[in-house]
Amino acid sequence: MIPKFRAWDKEENRMIDDYEVLISSDGCTYYNHYEGGLRDLGFDVEIMQSTGVKDKNGVEIYEGDILKLRAIFLAPDDKIGYIEYSPKYGYSIIFEGNRLYRQEYWASTNKLNYEVIGNIYENPELLEGHEK
Structure with missing residues:
Protein backbone atom coordinates (compact mmCIF):
# COMPACT_ATOMS: atom_id res chain seq x y z
CA MET A 1 0.00 0.00 0.00
CA ILE A 2 1.29 3.45 -0.92
CA PRO A 3 0.72 5.81 2.02
CA LYS A 4 -1.81 8.58 1.36
CA PHE A 5 -1.74 11.92 3.10
CA ARG A 6 -3.79 15.07 3.41
CA ALA A 7 -2.94 18.25 5.28
CA TRP A 8 -4.68 21.06 7.12
CA ASP A 9 -3.20 24.37 5.94
CA LYS A 10 -3.15 26.50 9.10
CA GLU A 11 -2.56 29.76 7.23
CA GLU A 12 -5.43 29.34 4.77
CA ASN A 13 -7.67 27.25 7.06
CA ARG A 14 -8.38 24.65 4.41
CA MET A 15 -7.90 20.95 3.82
CA ILE A 16 -5.46 19.87 1.12
CA ASP A 17 -6.11 16.42 -0.32
CA ASP A 18 -3.51 14.25 -2.07
CA TYR A 19 -0.69 15.75 -0.06
CA GLU A 20 2.83 14.60 -0.85
CA VAL A 21 5.58 14.25 1.72
CA LEU A 22 9.10 14.40 0.32
CA ILE A 23 11.99 13.65 2.64
CA SER A 24 15.31 15.29 1.89
CA SER A 25 18.73 14.85 3.51
CA ASP A 26 18.16 17.97 5.63
CA GLY A 27 14.82 16.75 7.06
CA CYS A 28 11.23 16.82 5.87
CA THR A 29 9.96 19.23 3.26
CA TYR A 30 6.25 19.16 2.54
CA TYR A 31 4.75 19.70 -0.86
CA ASN A 32 1.37 19.32 -2.47
CA HIS A 33 -0.06 19.56 -5.97
CA TYR A 34 -1.14 23.16 -6.50
CA GLU A 35 -2.58 24.45 -9.78
CA GLY A 36 -0.61 22.02 -11.89
CA GLY A 37 2.68 22.34 -10.03
CA LEU A 38 4.29 21.73 -6.68
CA ARG A 39 4.09 24.33 -3.95
CA ASP A 40 6.29 24.30 -0.85
CA LEU A 41 4.04 24.80 2.17
CA GLY A 42 6.79 24.77 4.76
CA PHE A 43 5.91 23.42 8.18
CA ASP A 44 2.66 25.32 8.89
CA VAL A 45 0.42 22.33 8.22
CA GLU A 46 -1.03 19.39 10.14
CA ILE A 47 -0.38 16.21 8.19
CA MET A 48 -2.81 13.30 8.39
CA GLN A 49 -2.23 9.83 7.01
Whole structure:
Protein backbone atom coordinates (compact mmCIF):
# COMPACT_ATOMS: atom_id res chain seq x y z
CA MET A 1 0.00 0.00 0.00
CA ILE A 2 1.29 3.45 -0.92
CA PRO A 3 0.72 5.81 2.02
CA LYS A 4 -1.81 8.58 1.36
CA PHE A 5 -1.74 11.92 3.10
CA ARG A 6 -3.79 15.07 3.41
CA ALA A 7 -2.94 18.25 5.28
CA TRP A 8 -4.68 21.06 7.12
CA ASP A 9 -3.20 24.37 5.94
CA LYS A 10 -3.15 26.50 9.10
CA GLU A 11 -2.56 29.76 7.23
CA GLU A 12 -5.43 29.34 4.77
CA ASN A 13 -7.67 27.25 7.06
CA ARG A 14 -8.38 24.65 4.41
CA MET A 15 -7.90 20.95 3.82
CA ILE A 16 -5.46 19.87 1.12
CA ASP A 17 -6.11 16.42 -0.32
CA ASP A 18 -3.51 14.25 -2.07
CA TYR A 19 -0.69 15.75 -0.06
CA GLU A 20 2.83 14.60 -0.85
CA VAL A 21 5.58 14.25 1.72
CA LEU A 22 9.10 14.40 0.32
CA ILE A 23 11.99 13.65 2.64
CA SER A 24 15.31 15.29 1.89
CA SER A 25 18.73 14.85 3.51
CA ASP A 26 18.16 17.97 5.63
CA GLY A 27 14.82 16.75 7.06
CA CYS A 28 11.23 16.82 5.87
CA THR A 29 9.96 19.23 3.26
CA TYR A 30 6.25 19.16 2.54
CA TYR A 31 4.75 19.70 -0.86
CA ASN A 32 1.37 19.32 -2.47
CA HIS A 33 -0.06 19.56 -5.97
CA TYR A 34 -1.14 23.16 -6.50
CA GLU A 35 -2.58 24.45 -9.78
CA GLY A 36 -0.61 22.02 -11.89
CA GLY A 37 2.68 22.34 -10.03
CA LEU A 38 4.29 21.73 -6.68
CA ARG A 39 4.09 24.33 -3.95
CA ASP A 40 6.29 24.30 -0.85
CA LEU A 41 4.04 24.80 2.17
CA GLY A 42 6.79 24.77 4.76
CA PHE A 43 5.91 23.42 8.18
CA ASP A 44 2.66 25.32 8.89
CA VAL A 45 0.42 22.33 8.22
CA GLU A 46 -1.03 19.39 10.14
CA ILE A 47 -0.38 16.21 8.19
CA MET A 48 -2.81 13.30 8.39
CA GLN A 49 -2.23 9.83 7.01
CA SER A 50 -4.93 7.52 5.70
CA THR A 51 -5.79 4.54 7.88
CA GLY A 52 -6.18 2.40 4.75
CA VAL A 53 -9.81 1.74 5.72
CA LYS A 54 -12.97 3.11 4.11
CA ASP A 55 -16.28 3.89 5.80
CA LYS A 56 -19.68 2.42 4.88
CA ASN A 57 -19.95 4.91 1.98
CA GLY A 58 -16.51 4.14 0.56
CA VAL A 59 -14.92 7.32 1.98
CA GLU A 60 -11.27 6.91 2.97
CA ILE A 61 -10.69 7.41 6.71
CA TYR A 62 -7.81 9.69 7.78
CA GLU A 63 -6.35 10.78 11.09
CA GLY A 64 -8.46 13.64 12.38
CA ASP A 65 -11.68 12.37 10.81
CA ILE A 66 -14.81 12.40 12.94
CA LEU A 67 -16.79 9.17 12.76
CA LYS A 68 -20.34 8.31 13.67
CA LEU A 69 -20.32 4.75 14.88
CA ARG A 70 -23.23 2.40 15.39
CA ALA A 71 -22.34 -0.97 16.80
CA ILE A 72 -24.46 -3.59 18.43
CA PHE A 73 -22.44 -3.45 21.64
CA LEU A 74 -22.77 0.38 21.81
CA ALA A 75 -26.53 0.43 21.11
CA PRO A 76 -28.97 2.06 21.35
CA ASP A 77 -27.25 5.38 20.53
CA ASP A 78 -24.77 6.31 17.83
CA LYS A 79 -21.38 7.29 19.20
CA ILE A 80 -19.21 10.10 17.86
CA GLY A 81 -15.43 9.92 18.00
CA TYR A 82 -12.34 11.01 16.09
CA ILE A 83 -9.40 9.12 14.63
CA GLU A 84 -6.05 9.52 16.34
CA TYR A 85 -2.75 7.71 15.86
CA SER A 86 -0.46 6.62 18.67
CA PRO A 87 2.63 4.43 18.38
CA LYS A 88 1.32 2.15 21.14
CA TYR A 89 -2.20 1.51 19.77
CA GLY A 90 -2.09 2.53 16.10
CA TYR A 91 -5.19 4.24 14.67
CA SER A 92 -7.91 4.45 17.27
CA ILE A 93 -11.29 6.08 17.64
CA ILE A 94 -11.31 8.36 20.66
CA PHE A 95 -14.69 8.74 22.33
CA GLU A 96 -15.76 11.10 25.11
CA GLY A 97 -13.75 10.62 28.25
CA ASN A 98 -10.75 9.58 26.15
CA ARG A 99 -12.07 6.04 25.73
CA LEU A 100 -10.04 4.34 23.04
CA TYR A 101 -11.29 1.88 20.42
CA ARG A 102 -8.33 0.39 18.56
CA GLN A 103 -8.27 -0.14 14.79
CA GLU A 104 -7.71 -3.85 15.12
CA TYR A 105 -11.31 -4.04 16.41
CA TRP A 106 -13.20 -1.34 14.49
CA ALA A 107 -11.63 -2.08 11.11
CA SER A 108 -11.95 -5.86 11.23
CA THR A 109 -15.51 -6.57 12.24
CA ASN A 110 -18.63 -6.58 10.12
CA LYS A 111 -20.88 -5.71 13.08
CA LEU A 112 -19.93 -2.05 12.86
CA ASN A 113 -21.48 0.68 10.82
CA TYR A 114 -19.18 3.72 10.79
CA GLU A 115 -19.33 6.83 8.68
CA VAL A 116 -17.04 9.85 8.24
CA ILE A 117 -19.12 12.91 9.16
CA GLY A 118 -16.37 15.55 9.21
CA ASN A 119 -12.94 16.27 10.62
CA ILE A 120 -11.54 17.98 13.71
CA TYR A 121 -10.39 21.07 11.80
CA GLU A 122 -13.41 21.93 9.67
CA ASN A 123 -16.16 20.52 11.90
CA PRO A 124 -15.09 20.74 15.58
CA GLU A 125 -18.72 21.39 16.60
CA LEU A 126 -19.47 17.73 15.83
CA LEU A 127 -17.38 16.79 18.88
CA GLU A 128 -19.30 18.97 21.35
CA GLY A 129 -19.51 16.90 24.48
CA HIS A 130 -16.71 14.75 23.09
CA GLU A 131 -13.96 17.41 23.13
CA LYS A 132 -10.48 16.54 22.00
